Amino acid sequence: MFPRRPHSSHPIGRGTGPVGYQSKVRVIDRYKVIGFISSGTYGRVYKAVGRHGQPGEYAIKKFKPDKEGEQIQYTGISQSAIREMALCSELSHMNVIRLCEIILEDKCIFMVFEYAEHDLLQIIHHHTQPTRHPIPPATVKSIMFQLLNGCQYLHANWVLHRDLKPANIMVTSSGEVKVGDLGLARLFNKPLHSLFSGDKVVVTIWYRAPELLLGSRHYTPAIDTWAIGCIFAELLSLRPIFKGEEAKMDSKKTVPFQRNQMQKIVEIMGLPRKEQWPHLVNMPEYNQLQTLSANSHSKSGASNLEKWYYSTINSHSATSVPSSNASLGQEGYKLLSGLLEYDPEKRLTAEAALQHPFFSTGDKVSANCFEGMKAEYPHRRVSQDDNDIRTGSLPGTKRSGLPDDSRQVKRLKE
Amino acid sequence: MAANYWESSQRRHWLFTREQLDDLRKKLEDQGQDLVQGYPLPQLRHLSIYFNQQIARLGKRLGVRQQAMATAQLYIRRFYSKVEIRQTNPYLVIATAVYLACKMEECPHHIRLVVSEGRNSWPDFFSGDTSKLGECEFFMISEMSSQMIVHHPYRTLTSLQGIFSLTQEESALAWSIINDHYMTDLPLLYAPHTVAIMAILLALVLRPNQTGVQSVGPAVGSIASAAQAALSSVHSSKPGSSDKQNAGPRTKVQRLANWLAESNVDIEDLVDCTQEIISFYEFQEQYNEKLTREQINRFVKARGLDK
Structure with a gap:
């Protein structure tokens, strides 16, 4: 379409011959990559600093381009990348990770975010090392408030996150919690097609709401608040509260009933009953519940959540650690049970949860979740194995034997 | 957001x-x-x-x-x-x-x-x-x-059609005026709700039982003045003046004018917006598809942009 002019620095279209698309800014001109953070199905994340005095540090998410044969081709950007790019360009809230810019260059997409030193997964993990010691109650409270605050903002703007889990909740070194990774997020105001038809499976299984496990087709912001309930429980017990095993899709690509995950929920929450959840009987997988009850949970079916909660918050106090979570008290249980309510219509909304007495009783909620802490959490691991943001993630171009020095790698490249 | x-x-x-x-x-x-x-x-x-x-x-x-x-x-x-x-x-x-x-x-x-x-x-x-x-x-x-x-004006139209008791025909006409405004600069110049209200106003003034927007060309002048008259009554209308249920288009226009007087909608914007779409309908009369196509195809071919 556009005049083609290989490797020319002409601005687009000045010449007469055809040119290809060229980004006006180049990611390596604007940022200096200082290390590799992580990779996922979408691509890779790098840590970087600005080259032109842009303050602070950055996390650059690079989307993996598709590859056809030896040559990387433009194959059309995935719908989820489009959603993430579009949503992040609109969102602006102190508890949602901030997008700085997006650079489309060399058939790759680079989303530049503010850098966050920690995430909840890492913080939770730290408290299991070398022995289990609880996250201080003031920290738990602050994290929960900020997390709900970010989620409330998303929901008020008709955005479902759909993948809330500890690894996606970022925490900056100044103790600000930021909801991150909107790769599965989408708008839920008047979708042209039902939300179900798009992507059949969402949310990492341990944080998946019961209505999704039971095959609900139209889901709501309540799936995010269930996940927040699971995260709250995990902040208290330092392990996932419902740690089920995922049933894999069969060859016909039908979505299987997640029996094991539902079983884990039932073990703590009891069996859902239609008296407390009127639409339960309309759930596509409703009949599966009978088979569950026959298994291990034949007793009254009452919830064990209260027992789980008190034994969790008191368990650490037996040790020598002074700051047990016992101070979170009864209001903590009420908030948890409100978030882990079976009926999505009765489940606490993010907005209602923010008004919960849990946050207004006891110590004032701090906007810095690390306030009053003596020790600092370990910094995010940044590896030097792959510092070349321009080629590093290309499938089949795995590089080895490069000097373990970013500047040297850079120079080789240029 | x-x-x-x-x-x-x-x-x-x-x-x-x-x-x-x-x-x-x-x-x-x-x-x-x-x-x-x-x-x-x-x-x-x-x-x-x-x-x-x-x-x-x-x-x-x-x-x-x-x-x-x-x-x-x-x-x-x-x-x-x-x-x-x-x-x-x-x-x-x-x-x-x-x-x-x-x-x-x-x-x-x-x-x-x-x-x-x-x-x-x-x-x-x-x-x-x-x-x-x-x-x-x-x-x-x-x-x-x-x-x-x-953000499209359709959503505003949907939420306002009840307030102004638009008939199905009036709503459909307003909807098609919104469709047409994408052929103008209006979406870059005005907020979607301004466009939606302009479309409702024009739909009421034009009346769906007339032949429709596409053929209003010769009557454009009179539509413009009718719309102007409706808008100028915004300034003089007293809020709360009596409305009848099942009112005809004229009283609906009056009701819209009353509603506008109490809203924060910028009347100047609405006037400009109305003029822009009306002048678009005028220019539409002179549209020559063949000439337009030829001129586009000429540069695409000559510059090899189709390759």
């Missing part, structure tokens, strides 16, 4: 004054003076009508809903406020906008299907190479700074 027009990228980055828009376009022309002189094009309104026809053609083949086509039209208008049209293959830009809009509006089509339907629609001007469309997608998103969530 996504639900809130006031904080949206649309209001913050894609709302211009007439002068700003003229400057942007002047700058593009100045940068490519040789091209502009070498390949004359019809006025922008007529190009927009042509693009709209082509989007509708492609959209029909793909079964795309109106809202996604509206989004595509807005993408094209934004894109061409940043890029000189003669630098591009408009057919590729149209197909790319439709492809991208469908993803954004949650009714995606595979890139290969869009390309093959593009090729069916414009066999002499459209490459079957999907990577061309993929490349153009990068170009388009980049020029739009990834700001792809758009």
